[in-house]
Amino acid sequence: MTRRSRIATATMLVAVPVTCLLVASSLKADSSAGAAEKTSDGNAVGLSAFREVASVLVSPRCLNCHVPGESPLQYDDSRPHTMSVKRGADGNGTPAMRCTNCHQSTNTEFAHAPPGVSGWRMPRAKTPLAWQGLSTGELCRSLKDPSKNGGMSLSALVEHVTSDKLVNWGWNPGTGRTTPPLPHQQFVDKFRQWVDRGAPCEQ
Numbered sequence: 001m002t003r004r005s006r007i008a009t010a011t012m013l014v015a016v017p018v019t020c021l022l023v024a025s026s027l028k029a030d031s032s033a034g035a036a037e038k039t040s041d042g043n044a045v046g047l048s049a050f051r052e053v054a055s056v057l058v059s060p061r062c063l064n065c066h067v068p069g070e071s072p073l074q075y076d077d078s079r080p081h082t083m084s085v086k087r088g089a090d091g092n093g094t095p096a097m098r099c100t101n102c103h104q105s106t107n108t109e110f111a112h113a114p115p116g117v118s119g120w121r122m123p124r125a126k127t128p129l130a131w132q133g134l135s136t137g138e139l140c141r142s143l144k145d146p147s148k149n150g151g152m153s154l155s156a157l158v159e160h161v162t163s164d165k166l167v168n169w170g171w172n173p174g175t176g177r178t179t180p181p182l183p184h185q186q187f188v189d190k191f192r193q194w195v196d197r198g199a200p201c202e203q
Helices: 005-057 134-142 154-163 166-168 184-196
Strands: none
Touching: 005 134, 005 154, 005 184, 134 154
């Protein structure tokens, strides 16, 4: 083998691994970019889904009991509850004035009379899950924080918004009360979509 041939062969041997390395690096970069794009798309879908969820959570049917103070609100204009009603430690009112004193297991037939469903209550005092006045991002983070939501996991939250009787009452609130802006099943679907996409929150 001539000196020129040996140099050509050596150059080829060096070039082949370098080429393979460049191809591998390119494939890895493409894979990383694809994963990042997929994650970004997932976050966008999740954030969009939660904005629709939030539109329900800040409606009077939800917001009136998810307040930072000790008294619930009432009516569509979220005015302070009459008769100095208080949350109580267990969320069911004070010993002298339990929620069920007025709120029975079904709605009354008259406009603005006490509505009702089994399990009428506010969140417990230790975990009030209050989102009155919060931004969408703050509401999102508060909702999925077990120290604020009564110790519920994301899957437990999905079950709660799907099956809880008081949550479902929001779409059957009785005469003279508006319902949330989304149908209940659409609300649940968007809630699941948010959870499935990793439950992202806006800043």
